[in-house]
Amino acid sequence: MGADPATFLRIEGITRRFGQVAAVDAVDIDVARGETLCLLGPSGCGKSTLLRTIAGLEAPDSGRILIDGEDVTALPPHRRPVNMMFQSYALFPHMSVRRNIAFGLERQRLARAAIAERVDEMLALASLEALADRRPHQLSGGQRQRVALARALARHPRVLLLDEPLAALDRQLRERTRTELAAILERVGVTCVLVTHDQEEALTLADRIAVMRQGRVAQIGTPSEIYDEPADRAVAELFGTLNLFPATARNGGLHCASLGLSLAAGTDHADAATVAIRPERLRILAGDEHCDHEVQAHVERNEFLGAARLLLLRLPDGATMRLLTDPRTRAEPGNDVRVGFDAHAVRVLTQ
Amino acid sequence: MKTPAFVRGVALLPLGWMSVFLLLPVAILLRVSLAEPRFEQPPYTDLFALAESGRWAFEGTLQAWRWLLEDPTYRDALLGSLTMASLTTMGCLLLALPMAWAIARAPMSWRTPLLLAVILPFWTSFLIRVYAWIGLLKPEGLINAALMATGLIEQPLLILHSNAAVLIGMTYAYLPFMILPLYATFSRLDEDQLQAAADLGATPWQTFWRISLPLAWPGALAGCLLVFIPAMGEFVVPDLLGGPESYMLGTALWNEFFRNADWPTASALALTMLVVLLAPLALLQRLQRRDEVVS
Numbered sequence: 001m002g003a004d005p006a007t008f009l010r011i012e013g014i015t016r017r018f019g020q021v022a023a024v025d026a027v028d029i030d031v032a033r034g035e036t037l038c039l040l041g042p043s044g045c046g047k048s049t050l051l052r053t054i055a056g057l058e059a060p061d062s063g064r065i066l067i068d069g070e071d072v073t074a075l076p077p078h079r080r081p082v083n084m085m086f087q088s089y090a091l092f093p094h095m096s097v098r099r100n101i102a103f104g105l106e107r108q109r110l111a112r113a114a115i116a117e118r119v120d121e122m123l124a125l126a127s128l129e130a131l132a133d134r135r136p137h138q139l140s141g142g143q144r145q146r147v148a149l150a151r152a153l154a155r156h157p158r159v160l161l162l163d164e165p166l167a168a169l170d171r172q173l174r175e176r177t178r179t180e181l182a183a184i185l186e187r188v189g190v191t192c193v194l195v196t197h198d199q200e201e202a203l204t205l206a207d208r209i210a211v212m213r214q215g216r217v218a219q220i221g222t223p224s225e226i227y228d229e230p231a232d233r234a235v236a237e238l239f240g241t242l243n244l245f246p247a248t249a250r251n252g253g254l255h256c257a258s259l260g261l262s263l264a265a266g267t268d269h270a271d272a273a274t275v276a277i278r279p280e281r282l283r284i285l286a287g288d289e290h291c292d293h294e295v296q297a298h299v300e301r302n303e304f305l306g307a308a309r310l311l312l313l314r315l316p317d318g319a320t321m322r323l324l325t326d327p328r329t330r331a332e333p334g335n336d337v338r339v340g341f342d343a344h345a346v347r348v349l350t351q
Numbered sequence: 352m353k354t355p356a357f358v359r360g361v362a363l364l365p366l367g368w369m370s371v372f373l374l375l376p377v378a379i380l381l382r383v384s385l386a387e388p389r390f391e392q393p394p395y396t397d398l399f400a401l402a403e404s405g406r407w408a409f410e411g412t413l414q415a416w417r418w419l420l421e422d423p424t425y426r427d428a429l430l431g432s433l434t435m436a437s438l439t440t441m442g443c444l445l446l447a448l449p450m451a452w453a454i455a456r457a458p459m460s461w462r463t464p465l466l467l468a469v470i471l472p473f474w475t476s477f478l479i480r481v482y483a484w485i486g487l488l489k490p491e492g493l494i495n496a497a498l499m500a501t502g503l504i505e506q507p508l509l510i511l512h513s514n515a516a517v518l519i520g521m522t523y524a525y526l527p528f529m530i531l532p533l534y535a536t537f538s539r540l541d542e543d544q545l546q547a548a549a550d551l552g553a554t555p556w557q558t559f560w561r562i563s564l565p566l567a568w569p570g571a572l573a574g575c576l577l578v579f580i581p582a583m584g585e586f587v588v589p590d591l592l593g594g595p596e597s598y599m600l601g602t603a604l605w606n607e608f609f610r611n612a613d614w615p616t617a618s619a620l621a622l623t624m625l626v627v628l629l630a631p632l633a634l635l636q637r638l639q640r641r642d643e644v645v646s
Contacts, residue, residue: 057546077549084550090543094565103561107552155552 008033014063025215038206083157089148279324281345291340384618385411415615428603436582447529455537512594529574536570
C-alpha cells in the first residue's frame with residue numbers, strides 16, 4: 001500500500017488476540033485528515049478492540065498505529081494525542097462538569113486562565129454553560145453524553161475516538177443527539193473514528209464506513225458505496241430490507257429465474273450467486289413507461305407507512321418481492337402490476 | 352408499604368443484641384460509677400440506703416467522676432490513647448493504601464491468595480502474635496540480630512518496652528482492618544473511569560491521586576474507624592510491648608479494676624471512653640449519609 005499523502009491516521013496490520021481468538025485480525029485502514037470513519041459491526045466483531053488499540057488501552061500483538069506519520073504504537077494512553085469518549089461516558093463522579101472537562105487540560109500544565117478559557121469554549125460548544133457546576137449524577141443521559149464529548153474534545157485531540165456514542169441513550173433522544181453530534185464534529189473538523197453497531201448512525205455520521213466481521217474489515221467505503229454496492233450479502237443485509245433472488249450460471253452468464261433476468265458474465269464467481277435489489281429501487285410502471293428491466297407481479301399486500309408505501313409482490317415463479325414507493329401510489333391487492341428497475345439497481349452478491 | 356412481620360422480626364434481632372450487650376452494660380456501668388469502692392462483695396456501695404426515718408435515700412456520689420477530672424493520670428491516659436490510636440491509624444493507612452491498591456489491581460487469580468495472606472494471621476491467637484513481636488523486638492531478638500549482622504548498628508536498638516514497639520505492634524495488629532475496606536472500594540472502582548483518566552493524559556500516579564484515591568475515600572474512612580476505635584481501647588499491646596510511658600486508657604482501666612479494685616472509677620473511665628468513641632462514629636454516619644445523597 002503506497003503512502004497516501006491524505007492519510008492522517010494509519011492502522012497498519014493490527015492484530016489483537018485474546019487467547020486463541022483474534023479479536024482484530026490484520027486490519028489495515030487509512031483515515032484522512034478531518035475524516036469521520038465509522039467502524040460498524042455486530043458486538044464481538046472487534047470494532048471496540050480496534051478503537052481501544054488506537055487509544056492505547058489495548059496493546060496489539062502485531063501491527064502499527066501511525067498518526068500523521070508518527071508511530072504511536074509503543075506510547076502509553078496518557079501520551080497519545082488522541083482522546084476517547086467512552087460508551088459508559090466514564091465521567092468522574094466526584095468532579096463537577098467543569099472539572100471533568102478541565103481534567104485533561106490540567107494534565108497538560110496549561111496556565112490556569114488558558115484552561116478556564118478552553119473549558120468555557122467547550123461548555124459553549126456542548127451547550128452546557130448552565131450545568132457547569134453540576135456533578136455527573138445530577139445530569140440527564142443526554143447531558144452526560146455532551147459532557148463526555150466536551151471532555152474528549154477539550155485537549156484538541158488529533159484523533160477523536162467515539163465508542164458507541166449514542167448507545168446509552170433512549171431511542172427518541174438518540175436521533176436528536178445524533179444530529180447534534182454530527183454538527184459538533186463538523187464544526188470542530190477533527191479526525192474521528194467512531195464505533196457503532198447501529199447502521200443508521202453509521203450512515204448519517206460517517207464519511208466512510210468500515211464494516212467489520214470476525215476481526216476483519218469486510219468492506220470499506222462511503223455510506224452510499226456500502227449501501228448501494230455491498231461487497232457481499234452479509235454487508236447488504238446490514239442495511240435494511242433487501243430483495244434476494246437465487247441466480248444460476250448459464251451460457252457463461254448468470255440467469256435469475258424469478259426476475260427473468262440474464263446478466264452478462266461480469267463476474268467469474270462460482271455457478272451460483274444471489275441477485276439483490278433494494279425495495280426502493282423498484283418502481284411501478286404506468287402504461288407507456290419503460291425501464292431497463294421489467295417484470296410482471298401480483299400485488300399481495302399494500303402497507304401504508306406514512307412517508308412511504310410498501311408493496312408485497314408475488315412474482316410469476318412464486319417468489320416474493322418488496323417494493324417501497326411513493327405513498328400516493330395506487331396498487332390494490334389482487335391486481336397485477338408491471339415493475340421496472342434500472343440495470344445498475346441490480347447487485348450480484350456471492351454467498 | 353407495609354413491612355412484613357418476618358422483616359420486622361428480623362429487625363428486632365440487632366435491637367435485642369444491642370439491648371443485652373450494650374445498653375444493659377452501660378446502665379450497669381453508670382450505676383457503679385455513682386457508687387463508692389469498698390472491700391466487700393460487690394466491691395461498690397449501694398446507691399439507695401434505708402435511712403433512720405424509714406425512707407429510702409439516694410446515697411450515690413460523683414466522687415469517681417471527680418477523680419477522673421482531677422487526677423492528671425487519666426487525662427494522660429486519654430491523651431496517650433488518642434496519640435497512639437491516631438498514629439496507628441495513620442501508619443495503617445499509609446501501609447494499607449499501596450497494599451490494597453496492589454491487590455485490587457493484581458490479576459484476578461492472584462487476588463484471593465493475596466487477600467488470604469492478609470487475613471491468614473487471624474487464624475492464630477492475637478495474644479500469640481503480640482508475643483511473637485517480643486521475640487522480634489527484644490535486644491537479642493531477630494531484628495536487632497539482623498541489623499547487627501549487617502553492621503548497620505553496633506549496639507542493639509532498645510525498641511521493646513517503648514511507645515515505638517506499641518506503635519509497631521498495634522499497626523501490625525490492625526492493618527487488615529484497613530486493607531479490607533480499602534481493597535473493597537479499590538476493586539469496585541469503574542475501570543472505564545481509570546482508563547478515561549489515562550486517556551486524558553493522567554500518568555498512573557496522577558490517576559491514583561486524582562481518581563482512585565478520592566473515590567476510595569469511603570473505604571479509607573471506614574478503615575480508619577475500624578482501626579481507631581479498637582486502638583483507643585487497646586490494652587494487650589501496650590501491656591506486653593510498651594514501657595512505663597505507654598500509659599493508655601486500656602491500661603488505666605485494667606489498673607482501676609484489678610490493681611486498685613476501684614470499680615466506680617473504672618466504670619466512669621469506661622463510660623468516658625465510650626463517649627469519646629461515639630464522636631468518630633457519629634462523624635462516620637454523617638459522612639455516609641452525605642455520600643448516599645451524592646451517589
